[in-house]
Amino acid sequence: MTKFNEQTKIALVVSQFNNIITDRLVIGARQTLIQAGIMDDNVIVYQVPGAFEIPRIARLVSQIPAISGVITLGAVIKGETDHYQFISEAVTQQLATLSVNAPIPLVFGLLTTNNIEQALNRAGGKAGNKGSECANALLQLFELEQQLV
Template sequence: MPTFQGPKNGADQRIGIVVAQFNELVTERLKAGALAELQQLGVSADNITVISVPGAFELPRAAQQMSLSGRFDGIIALGAVIRGETDHYQYVCSQTAGGLAAVSLNGPIPVMFGVLTTDTLDQAINRAGGKVGNKGRDCAAGVLEMIGLTKLLKA
């Protein structure tokens, strides 16, 4: 039975990172984790572009523009949405997830979903380099794996 898994080889890969400014305490940690992992996996700093947007809701549009530009082999979208006292949390989470999924499914390159959706700031920090790892690092490895898998399946 054939089994495929994309290699996590960053050599010559051009990666775009779009990061939300809102909840910057968390998103900066996610970005730092992604950058460290990409460089550890062989992506040259010259081949990484970071774009900043106001909040998680703006991530899909920026990711779409990056995807269509032809300048990237993969995209990492990073943000943090922390539950508040209103329904705003549900709308932002739903629309951000759906928008990024649409860009990845309908676009030419993979888009990794690195948006934390947590109940508390502590939970978010724990997933941005704290007790539970760093989702930014996970997405960096994942985007390289998806780029490699896409190439394997086209061959």
């Protein structure tokens, strides 16, 4: 199991849009990271206006030498226009590219749901907390990368 020290810092890049959802994702991610041994002060939240801004800030944060890993969290909820599709596809594509090229582990945590109820269910409701799941994914990546190096 990977051991964490006072230098292990995790960045959460979080969309402020739909913050009723993203605030809950942050809580889930933070709790999981702290339970794994990462200090609360070392879980650093970078808030961006919306999901579209997540990839740029995630890229910049991933280049900060003190940051050990990045979790991206957002919620795009389908509305009456095609905006949902364009944002979801653009952000997903950019984060996939960034994840492959980033110098540190980066985890995708963008909820894309048809309605607010589905989003709430995935942010601590009956479908679990995707923020917590993303934190667990990051912890697994740390473990795997430690084995490979």
